[in-house]
Amino acid sequence: MRLSTFRSVPLREPLTVQEAVRYSLLAGGKRVRPLLCIAVCELVGGDEATAMSAACAVEMIHTSSLIHDDLPCMDNADLRRGKPTNHKVFGEDMAVLAGDALLALAFEHMTVVSSGLVASERMIRAVVELARAIGTKGLVAGQVVDLSSERLNPHDVGLERLEFIHLHKTAALLEAAAVIGAIMGGGTEEEIEKLRKYARCIGLLFQVVDDILDVTKSTEELGKTAGKDVMAGKLTYPRLIGLERSREVAEKLSREAEEQLLGFESDKAAPLVALASYISCRND
Numbered sequence: 001m002r003l004s005t006f007r008s009v010p011l012r013e014p015l016t017v018q019e020a021v022r023y024s025l026l027a028g029g030k031r032v033r034p035l036l037c038i039a040v041c042e043l044v045g046g047d048e049a050t051a052m053s054a055a056c057a058v059e060m061i062h063t064s065s066l067i068h069d070d071l072p073c074m075d076n077a078d079l080r081r082g083k084p085t086n087h088k089v090f091g092e093d094m095a096v097l098a099g100d101a102l103l104a105l106a107f108e109h110m111t112v113v114s115s116g117l118v119a120s121e122r123m124i125r126a127v128v129e130l131a132r133a134i135g136t137k138g139l140v141a142g143q144v145v146d147l148s149s150e151r152l153n154p155h156d157v158g159l160e161r162l163e164f165i166h167l168h169k170t171a172a173l174l175e176a177a178a179v180i181g182a183i184m185g186g187g188t189e190e191e192i193e194k195l196r197k198y199a200r201c202i203g204l205l206f207q208v209v210d211d212i213l214d215v216t217k218s219t220e221e222l223g224k225t226a227g228k229d230v231m232a233g234k235l236t237y238p239r240l241i242g243l244e245r246s247r248e249v250a251e252k253l254s255r256e257a258e259e260q261l262l263g264f265e266s267d268k269a270a271p272l273v274a275l276a277s278y279i280s281c282r283n284d
Helices: 002-007 015-025 032-043 048-069 086-090 092-114 120-134 139-148 159-184 189-216 237-241 243-259 266-281
Strands: none
Touching: 015 048, 015 086, 015 092, 032 048, 032 159, 032 189, 032 266, 048 092, 048 120, 048 159, 086 092, 092 120, 120 139, 120 159, 139 159, 159 189, 159 237, 189 237, 189 243, 189 266, 237 243, 243 266
């Protein structure tokens, strides 16, 4: 996975923006989204090669969103994956351009590399799915509502608003990764919808756990600034419903995710069961 991503971003002029792109894209991380894309593709009968370019594209878009999310005008973060954030190293102007470049590269890489491997109608459907997940019906919408919710009194904000933020800001791209993997692998409509629901559950689960970790772990353990959401006055599950109820929500989402995998071949579904378990129990 990392080798394929590395090859997709060769150094070329102008070097500064290419170095900024590679700095964040190759910085490590959990690679949950590309792994999900590949695992789903294999679950419905496809193979790794069929999904690899889409998996890389999803990771590029995720990295783009993190670079922009860390900017002073957004979340103003100093650390990401244990390293200084992109704008701290390359400057705000280059960080914006690096994020933009990754967004464009994602769609180029996905369509060019997959040409001949996937039927054109499936590719078009996958591209539409990905574009919808990151625009004003997905990630962007979640970020807008997240920013507008800062400093609001938790008593004035319902769980519905919080879920909207996380379904759009976090779950949407995970959902797209799964659906694209199913499309690339030739999954049926029924399989695609089950896997969409699975990914939506683990997307929310990921964010609930992230909110819990933000208030229970140190900066060293997380690789990013602990307590940042609290200091910024952000709306989080522990702030809205408390730590214990947040843990109960996480357990419920993990169960619901696994339920969507019933009916699939157990051996092929095992990586997705393990992924839900990992997200539920992760410590960073």
